[in-house]
Amino acid sequence: MLSFALRRLLQSVIVLLIMSGLVFAGVYAIGNPIDILINPQADQAEIAAATKALGLDQPLWRQYWNFIAGAFAGDLGRSFAANTPAAALIFERMPATIELALAAMVMAVALGIPLGLVAGLKAESWIGRTIMAGSILGFSLPTFWVGLMLIMVFSVWLGWLPPTGRGQVVMVLGLPVSFLTRDGLLHLFMPALNLALFQLSLLIRLTRAGTREALAQDYVRFARAKGLSMSHVLRVHVLKNVLIPVVTVTGLEFGSLIAFAIVTETIFAWPGMGKLLIDSINVLDRPVIVAYLLIIVLLFVVINLIVDLAYTALDPRVRLAGRGA
Amino acid sequence: MGSFSWRPGVLAGLFFLAAGAAAAELRIGLSADVTTMDPHFVAAQPNLTAQQHVFDSLVRTDERSRPVPGIATWRTPDPLTWEFTLRKGVKFHDGSELTTGDVVFSLERPFTITGSPGGFQTYVRPIVAKEIVDRYTVRLKTAAPYGALLQDLAEVMIVSKQAAAKATGEDFDKGRAAVGTGPYRLVRFARGDRIELARHEKYWGGRLPWDRLTLLILPADPVRTAALLSGQIDAIEHVPTADIARLRKNTAFRLEQTVSWRTIFLHVDQGRDRPPGVLSKAGKPLDRNPFKDLRVRQAMSKAINRPAIAERVMEGLALPAANVVSPSVFGHDPAVKPDAYDPGGAKKLLAEAGYPDGFAVTLATPNNRYINDEQVAQTVAQMFSRIGIATKVEAMPLSVYFGRARNKDFGVALLGWGSRAADLSLRSLTAIPDAEKGYGAWNWGGYANPGLDEMVAQSLGTVDPVKREALARGASALAAREVAIIPLHYQVVTWAMRKGLTYSARTDEFTFAHHFKPQ
Numbered sequence: 001m002l003s004f005a006l007r008r009l010l011q012s013v014i015v016l017l018i019m020s021g022l023v024f025a026g027v028y029a030i031g032n033p034i035d036i037l038i039n040p041q042a043d044q045a046e047i048a049a050a051t052k053a054l055g056l057d058q059p060l061w062r063q064y065w066n067f068i069a070g071a072f073a074g075d076l077g078r079s080f081a082a083n084t085p086a087a088a089l090i091f092e093r094m095p096a097t098i099e100l101a102l103a104a105m106v107m108a109v110a111l112g113i114p115l116g117l118v119a120g121l122k123a124e125s126w127i128g129r130t131i132m133a134g135s136i137l138g139f140s141l142p143t144f145w146v147g148l149m150l151i152m153v154f155s156v157w158l159g160w161l162p163p164t165g166r167g168q169v170v171m172v173l174g175l176p177v178s179f180l181t182r183d184g185l186l187h188l189f190m191p192a193l194n195l196a197l198f199q200l201s202l203l204i205r206l207t208r209a210g211t212r213e214a215l216a217q218d219y220v221r222f223a224r225a226k227g228l229s230m231s232h233v234l235r236v237h238v239l240k241n242v243l244i245p246v247v248t249v250t251g252l253e254f255g256s257l258i259a260f261a262i263v264t265e266t267i268f269a270w271p272g273m274g275k276l277l278i279d280s281i282n283v284l285d286r287p288v289i290v291a292y293l294l295i296i297v298l299l300f301v302v303i304n305l306i307v308d309l310a311y312t313a314l315d316p317r318v319r320l321a322g323r324g325a
Numbered sequence: 326m327g328s329f330s331w332r333p334g335v336l337a338g339l340f341f342l343a344a345g346a347a348a349a350e351l352r353i354g355l356s357a358d359v360t361t362m363d364p365h366f367v368a369a370q371p372n373l374t375a376q377q378h379v380f381d382s383l384v385r386t387d388e389r390s391r392p393v394p395g396i397a398t399w400r401t402p403d404p405l406t407w408e409f410t411l412r413k414g415v416k417f418h419d420g421s422e423l424t425t426g427d428v429v430f431s432l433e434r435p436f437t438i439t440g441s442p443g444g445f446q447t448y449v450r451p452i453v454a455k456e457i458v459d460r461y462t463v464r465l466k467t468a469a470p471y472g473a474l475l476q477d478l479a480e481v482m483i484v485s486k487q488a489a490a491k492a493t494g495e496d497f498d499k500g501r502a503a504v505g506t507g508p509y510r511l512v513r514f515a516r517g518d519r520i521e522l523a524r525h526e527k528y529w530g531g532r533l534p535w536d537r538l539t540l541l542i543l544p545a546d547p548v549r550t551a552a553l554l555s556g557q558i559d560a561i562e563h564v565p566t567a568d569i570a571r572l573r574k575n576t577a578f579r580l581e582q583t584v585s586w587r588t589i590f591l592h593v594d595q596g597r598d599r600p601p602g603v604l605s606k607a608g609k610p611l612d613r614n615p616f617k618d619l620r621v622r623q624a625m626s627k628a629i630n631r632p633a634i635a636e637r638v639m640e641g642l643a644l645p646a647a648n649v650v651s652p653s654v655f656g657h658d659p660a661v662k663p664d665a666y667d668p669g670g671a672k673k674l675l676a677e678a679g680y681p682d683g684f685a686v687t688l689a690t691p692n693n694r695y696i697n698d699e700q701v702a703q704t705v706a707q708m709f710s711r712i713g714i715a716t717k718v719e720a721m722p723l724s725v726y727f728g729r730a731r732n733k734d735f736g737v738a739l740l741g742w743g744s745r746a747a748d749l750s751l752r753s754l755t756a757i758p759d760a761e762k763g764y765g766a767w768n769w770g771g772y773a774n775p776g777l778d779e780m781v782a783q784s785l786g787t788v789d790p791v792k793r794e795a796l797a798r799g800a801s802a803l804a805a806r807e808v809a810i811i812p813l814h815y816q817v818v819t820w821a822m823r824k825g826l827t828y829s830a831r832t833d834e835f836t837f838a839h840h841f842k843p844q
Contacts, residue, residue: 031728039368039444041480041744041753043763046450050442078440081367082360082516083494093517148547155555163551164543166518269543269552271518279358279517279544284724 005305012301019297020071023290024064032056033080033284054080067290076294077287081280086291090273094295095175096166097265097272101257103179103192108199109250115200116207117234117242123212131204138201143260147194147267154190162187164269191268195261199253206249210242217241251307255300351535351838354543354552354561362514363497364482364505365435368444373480374835375520375540379418380482380505383409383428384475388840389653390586390745390833392475396423396483396506396529404470404788411461416527417485418510425463429455430486432465432478447763448477470786472793476655476745508839509538517542522838530839538838553578553821560822562836566640566696572821583830584644584651585818586743588750589695591688591705591811593622593737596771600736602687606715615680616736616770622808623664624674628712629705630666635814638697638704642819646812648801649742649750653832656747656784656797661805663812671712683713689735691727692720696816702739705813730769738769741816743833747801748784748793755809756781772809 034051042050051057055066070077076087119131155163167187169176178184214220215238223233262274269275273292280288357371364376385395397409415423432452435445451474454466467474485504492502503511508530509522522538541558543549546565550572552558564572564580572578594600595616605611615621631645645663650656675683686709690702699720706716716737721729730738744750755772758765764778777800784796804810818834822841829840 031725032731034442035727035731036724037367037369037442037444039447040742040767041749042368042444042447042766043450044758044760044766045763046443046446047766048760049446050444053440054442079360080442081369083363083366083441084361084498089516148551151548151551151555155557156551159555162557163555164548164557165541266545267548269518269541269545269548271515271542275517282722282724 005309008301008305008308012298015301016294016297017068020067020290020294021064023293024067024286025060027284027286027289028060031284033286036283037080067287071294076291079280079288080285081283082285082288086287087295089276089288090292090295093271093273093276095177096270097258097261097274099177099179100188100191100195100261100264100270100272101254103188104195104199104257104261105250105254107192107196108203111196112200112203113207113242113246116204117211117239119204120208120211120215121234123208128208132208135201135204138197138204141197143194143197143263144267146197147191147264150190150194151267161190163190166271191264191270194268195257195264198260199250199257202249202253203246206246207242210245211238214238214241251303255303258296258299349535350537350539351560351841352539352541352558353836353838353841354541354549354558355836356546356549356561356563357544358517358542359514359520359540360516361494361498362500362503362511362520363438363492363494364484365431365438365441365443365445366494366497367442368480370834373482374837376482377507377835378509378522378538378540378838379503379507379511380484381415381507382479382482384479386476386479386745386833388583388829388831390831391655392479397428399475401788405467407465407467407474408458409463409465411463412529413461415506415529416525417488417506418504418525419485419488420527421485421487423483423506424460425457427486428463428483429457430490431483432481434484434489435481445481448480451477470788472787472790473746473749473785476749479745508533533839534841534843535838540838550821553823556823560820560826560828560841562820562834564819564821566642568821569640569642569819577824579822579824579826581820581822581828581830582817583832584653585816585834586651586654586745586832587695587741587816587818587834588646588649588651588743589643589698589701589739589741589813589816590646590649591625591737591739591813592735592754592768592770593625593811594733594735594770595622596773597733601734602689602719602736604685606682606685608685611684615678615684618678619808620674620678621680622811624671624678624712625709625714626664626808626811627667627671627674628708628714629664629811629813630708631663631814632666634701634704638700639814639816642696642817643814644817646814647805648747648812649754649804649810650744650747650801651815651832654747655745656750656794656801658747658798658802658805661802668708668712675713680713683715685715685717686737687719687735688716688737688739689719689721689726689730690739691723694723694726695739695741698739698741701813705739733769735769739813740767740769742767745833746797748781748797751777751781751800751804751809752785755804770810772807774803774807774809777803777807777809 038047038050079086079089115131119128122128151163154161167178167184168181169178170180220237223237265272265275277292359371359375364380381396383397384392387393396415397411399409432449435449451467451471452465453468456464488504489502496502498514500511508525508528510525512523513521520540524533524536549561550568553561593616598614635643635645647661647663648657688702688706690698692699702718706718709716752764753767756764756778757773758768780800784793784800787793820828825844827842827844
């Protein structure tokens with residue numbers, strides 16, 4: 001187990017190194033941040049001073065080396081545009097994104113599994129068909145359009161929900177969260193729903209397929225023949241089997257919720273880190289771009305590691321030692 | 326449709342104001358992210374917009390971008406000396422009084438900030454000596470007479486020496502160091518989300534109608550409009566062109582518009598012998614650079630139907646341009662009229678210059694910077710093609726565009742420029758590049774005319790504003806005659822607000838809460 005974790009860690013470090021190199025070179029190839037950030041009225045002396053101040057006068061390999069040396073010392077550099085350490089900038093914004101992604105996940109699970117179950121049980125009825133039609137829409141409508149429509153309907157026409165921004169936050173364990181206040185919940189609802197739509201549709205389809213498969217199994221028919229009530233069969237035999245792939249997919253999709261949050265955050269002016277990444281790319285704020293991607297990769301590596309370790313604990317058939325198995 | 330549901334709310338709000346309610350709040354949607362509250366870190370307009378609520382500059386500018394006294398008045402005892410006298414009793418947010426010590430500290434601070442893209446050193450470098458006469462009087466000396474000092478100083482905000490002396494960026498963002506004399510004091514800076522401010526009760530400029538102010542960061546165009554329509558906010562800046570007609574019809578809202586200082590124009594590479602993308606129609610290199618011939622530049626200018634661009638492509642949000650600066654800006658010469666649309670005359674000029682069959686060019690443009698920038702470029706390309714200059718458009722995001730332009734990758738390039746004076750614009754855009762003097766930093770076209778540079782230098786070196794404006798006009802007119810750049814249009818800038826508010830629309834596009842008034 002330990003050797004597995006260590007090997008994983010080593011692999012991650014290599015991944016981080018390669019990725020940071022690619023991003024470094026990529027941003028360098030796009031253009032010079034000074035051209036974007038400098039005051040247009042600035043004269044040549046000031047342009048040169050700014051280039052030097054941001055370390056952009058040095059050759060690329062040197063800049064990269066400085067970055068790596070700093071990164072190993074725990075310093076991911078300072079933002080070119082914001083006068084703040086890049087990592088601090090990201091951690092400042094991370095709670096908002098995680099909250100949004102979690103809220104979306106809860107919505108997707110709470111709605112997706114029951115709806116999928118109904119669609120699976122009553123596949124041929126009008127209700128089953130309606131749910132499936134809805135899930136097709138959820139899959140295929142672009143997030144930004146749905147977001148704008150939500151704002152149009154619920155904010156502009158009906159005036160029920162605030163169109164943009166994050167509501168009132170309270171500190172919990174040192175983290176700002178907004179789901180504990182009424183104002184915060186009102187602000188959270190639309191972006192979370194918008195972000196949840198894709199996952200919701202996915203879960204509906206997954207649950208429906210799993211339910212239909214399970215219903216056709218011998219053990220379900222046997223349980224019914226034994227005289228067990230349908231609800232008991234559903235709970236004990238169907239749902240348990242359906243949930244295995246659902247849990248896996250939900251876990252893995254959490255990462256993509258964070259990634260997809262970029263579009264939703266932009267539309268609802270949600271102050272998360274996806275919006276920060278877009279803003280940073282626009283001004284070629286390389287320290288923030290690189291730090292963001294490093295932190296995200298690290299996040300994924302850790303999530304995957306936890307999932308793998310949890311698997312071995314849960315399922316004795318899965319072995320991680322690998323060698324000799 | 327929406328107007329029905331919340332019109333009562335607006336009326337209630339009006340009643341609220343009329344009743345003189347104390348807890349009045351103004352909420353404004355801004356179009357770009359504010360990266361820091363340190364006013365000397367990066368000279369970017371979105372940052373300055375927010376910071377100018379907290380800090381004052383030594384010199385104010387009015388709606389037309391002309392210097393006016395604010396916290397100080399000035400006089401020039403001799404052409405090398407600017408004497409500023411501070412208004413007495415100007416209070417910082419912490420209650421202390423503004424003194425000349427704070428002023429000198431603030432004018433030196435741009436040189437002391439590390440790791441910053443800056444942009445403020447250009448403004449304070451002409452000052453070679455600062456002499457504090459007393460608590461309220463300071464003399465600034467320049468090495469040579471420099472008339473644009475006032476315009477430059479309007480950009481440099483005055484911080485409290487005591488609060489900012491050892492402050493980091495975080496200190497400003499947290500508000501500890503963001504102590505100014507401006508109309509609002511910083512309450513909370515939530516980067517990427519909002520800036521909360523409260524009225525400065527001892528503001529020298531008088532009592533403001535709102536005691537709380539929230540600036541919301543809403544860069545996505547439809548979202549900004551939706552936030553206004555829903556009543557979440559009271560006003561927005563940079564109204565998206567697509568929404569203007571709709572808001573104009575809606576009686577619950579008002580629009581305020583003015584001609585912006587931003588001139589949209591083309592740089593044509595007239596410096597090198599082989600500008601990139603300029604070829605014969607068969608794709609062969611030309612034996613000489615056609616843009617070096619004034620007649621070709623004139624032909625290109627005559628080929629452009631500016632009124633059509635202003636009315637159709639820009640949906641009325643532009644004025645045809647002739648000068649390097651827009652009508653309200655210092656040094657605009659009203660006698661210079663935009664070239665009339667004359668494709669016949671343009672063809673004749675091309676033939677005279679030796680290009681009866683025209684040639685081919687590539688017109689480069691950003692596609693996310695100016696209002697409808699790519700569509701404007703496409704339209705101009707068609708107009709050029711009509712007189713025989715086969716033009717194809719290469720559009721790209723700003724982050725790529727500026728870098729390539731600076732590398733001289735383009736033969737014809739679209740650019741927008743906003744500045745407080747014509748001589749300042751020409752210094753950057755058409756002067757022969759000279760790092761020593763700070764001339765020509767944005768002269769992408771390589772236009773070189775020592776005569777024009779001399780006029781610009783004379784204008785900038787004239788301290789008397791009336792004489793200087795005459796000189797600046799002369800320079801602007803010469804640049805227009807020479808077609809140093811090909812001006813297209815001046816942008817129009819629009820604010821939208823709920824009924825019951827007014828805004829004195831500013832040509833420099835700044836959005837200031839203290840310029841909103843209840844009707």
